Amino acid sequence: MTTIIKTLENAARDPWDFSDLDEPVLITRESKPDETIKQACLRCGGSGRVTFGYRNVQTGQCFQCRGTGTVTITQVKRREAARKGARTRETNLVAKRLAWKAAHPAEAAWIDACCRRERPFDFALAMSEALANYGSLTEGEDGNGGQLAAVRKCMARDVERAAQRKAEGDARATGLGEGAGKIMEALQTASGNGLKRPKLRTGEITFSLAPAHGKNGGCAYVKAGEQYLGKIEPNGTFRPVRECSDAMKAVVVEVARDPLAAAKLHGQQTGSCSCCGRELTDPNSIALGIGPICAGKFGW
Numbered sequence: 001m002t003t004i005i006k007t008l009e010n011a012a013r014d015p016w017d018f019s020d021l022d023e024p025v026l027i028t029r030e031s032k033p034d035e036t037i038k039q040a041c042l043r044c045g046g047s048g049r050v051t052f053g054y055r056n057v058q059t060g061q062c063f064q065c066r067g068t069g070t071v072t073i074t075q076v077k078r079r080e081a082a083r084k085g086a087r088t089r090e091t092n093l094v095a096k097r098l099a100w101k102a103a104h105p106a107e108a109a110w111i112d113a114c115c116r117r118e119r120p121f122d123f124a125l126a127m128s129e130a131l132a133n134y135g136s137l138t139e140g141e142d143g144n145g146g147q148l149a150a151v152r153k154c155m156a157r158d159v160e161r162a163a164q165r166k167a168e169g170d171a172r173a174t175g176l177g178e179g180a181g182k183i184m185e186a187l188q189t190a191s192g193n194g195l196k197r198p199k200l201r202t203g204e205i206t207f208s209l210a211p212a213h214g215k216n217g218g219c220a221y222v223k224a225g226e227q228y229l230g231k232i233e234p235n236g237t238f239r240p241v242r243e244c245s246d247a248m249k250a251v252v253v254e255v256a257r258d259p260l261a262a263a264k265l266h267g268q269q270t271g272s273c274s275c276c277g278r279e280l281t282d283p284n285s286i287a288l289g290i291g292p293i294c295a296g297k298f299g300w
Helices: 008-013 075-103 105-115 122-134 146-172 178-192 246-257 259-270 283-288 292-297
Strands: 036-040 049-052 058-061 070-074 199-202 205-209 220-224 227-232 237-240
Touching (some): 070 075, 178 199, 178 205, 178 220, 199 259, 237 246, 283 292
Antiparallel strands (some): 049 058
């Protein structure tokens, strides 16, 4: 092989500049052979002798290490064995995690639900991480203590709080009588006539249909401006939220006594349609408080 020596001047200028050479230079890197490692034979435990046979037990030379007590393995094989072991462990971990969730569906559902909240529960996040790393949760003796017991304790606390909230909601709830049915009927009629988001404005109170595909499908939302006051259930029960004051609750009850009259009064006082909110210009529409098109769509 021809040895090429660069000039000191060119080397000092740019050690990688080979423009002064007549022939191109091919720079190659010699590949290092796989490093070989010797380790004790697992078959004979490093003794070089093994015992074999069932009825006629004999002792002889180990066929794995050929009696040397050591075996040689390349670094490539060791890395491949390590990767294979990692894949096997991950497969076993996934199977273990799925088996645990199948055996504890309620606990697994609670952890997943808490992790999907807008503000996730830190404890649930820790339990989800434990499942991802170990495939199961720890259990104390006789079911006492451990991560699983802590999860069940939190679940019981949530059930207790939900029951308490329901009791408080039932105490605040009030029936609106026939007026609730008239409000629901008007909104549903408008929806059936092509309005995507029908609303009924009565002074400071606005009624609107809840999305049919949501958990409150069939209900009507009640707002005062942008403040959410509660919902009217299909059975005519008004369930106010905690933020709804007794005064606002009384206004909703008063409007529900005659929603059509309240809608007309809204249009007469504000000069805008109580259904679409647009300005009323026709004298008859101003007197009725509702535009003729909206009156037809709402069935009034």
